[in-house]
Amino acid sequence: MSALVVAEHLDNKLNPATLAAITAAQALGTGVDVLVAGLDCGAVAEAVAVVDGVNKVLRAESEAYAHPLAEDIAPLIVQLAPSYSHVLAPATTTGKNIMPRVAALLDVAQISDIIGVESPDTFLRPIYAGNVIATVRSSDPIKVITVRGTAFAAASSHGGSADVETVDTTESTGLSSFVRADFTASDRPELTSAEIVVSGGRGMGNTDNFKLLEEIADKLGAAIGASRAAVDAGFVPNDYQVGQTGKVVAPKLYIAVGISGAIQHLAGMKDSQIIVAINKDEEAPIFQVADYGIVGDLFEVLPQLSAELDKLKS
Amino acid sequence: MKILVCVKRVVDYNVKARPKADGSGVETANVKMSMNPFDEIAVEESVRLKEAGTADEIVAVSMGVAQCQETLRTALAMGVDRGILIETDAELQPLAVAKLIKAVIEKEKPQLVLLGKQAIDDDANQTGQMFAAFLGWSQGTFASKLTVAGESVEVAREVDAGTEILSLQLPAVITTDLRLNEPRYVKLPNIMKAKKKPLDKLTPEELGVDVSPRLTVLKVTEPAQREAGIKVANAAELVGKLKNEAQVI
Structure with missing residues (x-):
């Protein structure tokens, strides 16, 4: 069979x-x-x-x-x-x-x-x-x-x-009906199949600051993800969430920015090939799974990273 | 309307689960147990529906070992009216749990059943959909908002592409996602009051449900652990490592 x-x-x-x-x-x-x-x-x-x-x-x-x-x-x-x-x-x-x-x-x-x-x-x-x-x-x-x-x-x-x-079809049960969808439109790669993912957490502070991640993501051709904390805080929509109950990703490169690394988040990304963590708290558990870590203020590190990526291209 | 809410006793979400030494299962001896966080959201929603006048009675059901009573007492302290424990020492898998809940629904005849979208122990994400199927009821999984209106309920669902809104004919099964609400803290006087609320006990045999497992867990293991890597000083060094060492950009 x-x-x-x-x-x-x-x-x-x-x-x-x-x-x-x-x-x-x-x-x-x-x-x-x-x-x-x-x-x-x-x-x-x-x-x-x-x-x-x-x-x-x-x-x-x-x-x-x-x-x-x-x-x-x-x-x-x-x-x-x-x-x-x-x-x-x-x-x-x-x-x-x-x-x-x-x-x-x-x-x-x-x-x-x-x-x-x-x-x-x-x-x-x-x-x-x-x-x-x-x-x-x-x-x-x-x-x-x-x-x-x-x-x-x-x-x-x-x-x-x-x-x-x-094949023969079945009748509609009429039990439920579609009302509407509010789907996030994006030109970026789809999160679960992207080769590079840049994710932000509570440390991003607000929706506007996610623009810093967008800039990096665009330069890398990456998808954008988020921790539960960032979604709960309303910085980004629910479909960005990576974790036990969100999306599971395993890209070539995962960059976690301002994410502490709760086990529920790690469940969604720890099979990534290379993990980078940027966090000001050097005790953050995310560093225990990261291949490369930068202990520092993300608002200083991200613009520098953006500039370094420009250099790489030129 | 009458609401049934289903609650599971699980290893607390702050505890890092580990396999038993013989690999036969997960270590649960002397481990803190709590209500499945998603079920807590379901309980909160049911209490809010009662506070809003939409629901007039809330019944909570749990199943498993005698200590599941503690989980039911938590639900009662949050505002549930009465509890039902289906007591058994047998291993319960989602299909059997769904059959037991179906039997309880046939006795209690609720119009709405709420439960978490998944339990954080087996991460199966099956039970609500299964008993909705047994009953031929509509289902709204991964709910982040629900609005009861007459004979139907409108549900916002958190799906991979964003949010989807469905209209479900009542009676319906709703499985709750993280952002439906923020569960209240239980106050001490309510814990005391909850001790006096009715809690009935049943068994799978009394409900005529065969709970034999269909899946055998052959072994459980720990996944390969990642090793912590290195700290780099700045963005320039990072880009250099990603380009030349890891070769991922």
């Missing part, structure tokens, strides 16, 4: 976390089909069809799937699931919303946020804010899984030639 991956997409673009979920599915050693559910989602289905290693794309077009409402998408996945040994989705807010509903309707456990595949029934997943890694085995006939995107390489988005098959 094969694995079914539930694709995530927005505005006709495939979320790259889907490519990591496809890689995780391939590690199971079975064939991989991908479900693309939406409204006018033909372009996404075509994009998935050429992803390396995809056998078949299942396309489900309906008004009911115009927004990924858990109440309406879960029955569709449940209808398809009996033909599969595994059903996987990225551990994004969309996947986390929908998949437990799928698992419950199938009366199986969900294995959340896996970071490794040991065998088709045994997986690694972080618990306790990533301070502990559990190896868990599922005894259920269908394994419902969410996949941590940073733990698996993205499947190549070309080289495949899967058929796109239209």
